[in-house]
Amino acid sequence: MRILAIDTSNQLMSVALLDDDRLIIERTVNVKRNHSIQLMPAIEEMMKEAEWRPKDLTRIVVAKGPGSYTGVRIGVTVAKTLAFSLDIELVGVSSLEVLAANGAQIEGSYCIPLFDARRGNIYTGLYQYQDNTLVQVEKDTHISAEQWAKYLKQLDGPLQLLGEDRLKHMELFEEECGERLIELPSSRHFARASVLAERGKNREPENKHVFEPEYLKLAEAEQNWMEAHPDFKQGGGWIEKL
Template identity: 50%
Template sequence: MNVLAIDTSNYALGIALMNEEGVIGEYITNMKKNHSIRVMPAIEKLLFDCEMKPADLDKIVVAKGPGSYTGVRIGVTIAKTLAWTLSIPLVGISSLEVLAAGVGRYFNGCVSPLFDARRGQIYTGLYQYQNGKLESRINDQLILSKNWADELSQYNEKILFIGSDIKLHQDVLQQVLGEKAILAAITEHNPRPSELALLGYDKPGEDIHSFVPNYIRLAEAEAKWLEAQKELK
């Protein structure tokens, strides 16, 4: 089975091709550039380099958020379009879960992947490998980094923090958690699209038409619009 994985949920753009034998190809960049004009050429280039055609694909796996509102929307829209056009299954995976998967299997403890959500807030959750499978111990959420650190201080174990936005919150995390806060190396901060493909490889397909991103919160512009509508009533 040939699986195409797509992750545009944050600054990193990741595309991967995988089958039962392993990773066929993988493309990752981490630049503040518009994913909307880069993702399809990246998919086309990877397919070409791997000597495959869209018709050879059997499943699409996409990072469904949380993360950048625009980035998540771009990835999900393209994934849904490809899955519908090719009549193949579509699977969505938490963007935070993808980030945790890359290092979690090698860390004896919990992993807290995080993305900055501005104003001292982060998108995060708590994951841990148990019996060879990545499990969620605390659901993905939007929370102040200080409050998250206070919550994790109740755990009597070291916690690995991973994500390119860690530098924005590491002072708060380390102040509260001290030596229990372990920071991943800079080479580990980009989510691997091959991990995304692996996470979704055996999962059943979802209904394409009802599939929606997991933003966790509304985009700021949308939230302001809804608030304005309430005031008009």
């Protein structure tokens, strides 16, 4: 299985090529750049270096969000269009899960990935290594950091916060969870496409056409509209062929 893995869901961009379990090339860039400009040239260059042709690929694994709306969309658009036009498998993995997998395998300890979502909010989730396997305990969510810290407080066991953005909310978590927080080595706080590929390599492929980002949040206008139309029920139907 030849895997191309793509994560552009936040400032960091990580792309990897794997041949089954073997990492061939990984490129991770953590500078504020434009993913739309960077992503395709990176893929092209890595494929050239690996001496792979596009048709050699058998599966694309993409970090499907949450994260920056635009960032996630760039990764997902490239991934789903590549998979569709090459007629190969597509798998989406939670961007938070990729980070959670960087956690330390301590029995009974929680891995808590988080991305800043502005205005005191975060995207986060609750994961745990059980018998050497990463298990999702709570669904990924968009929540105020304060509420999340209070929720974590009433859990048992050591807490591993993962991601660079944890630093933006550290005061809050220290106040609520104090000495139960475990600070991991710095390398654990960056998402890696090789980890993403590992998470996605055995999963059931997605339906490529309907695959879309996991935003975890409605667009603001949509949210307001839904609140103003509580009785409205429509499963899509907004798009009309001319």
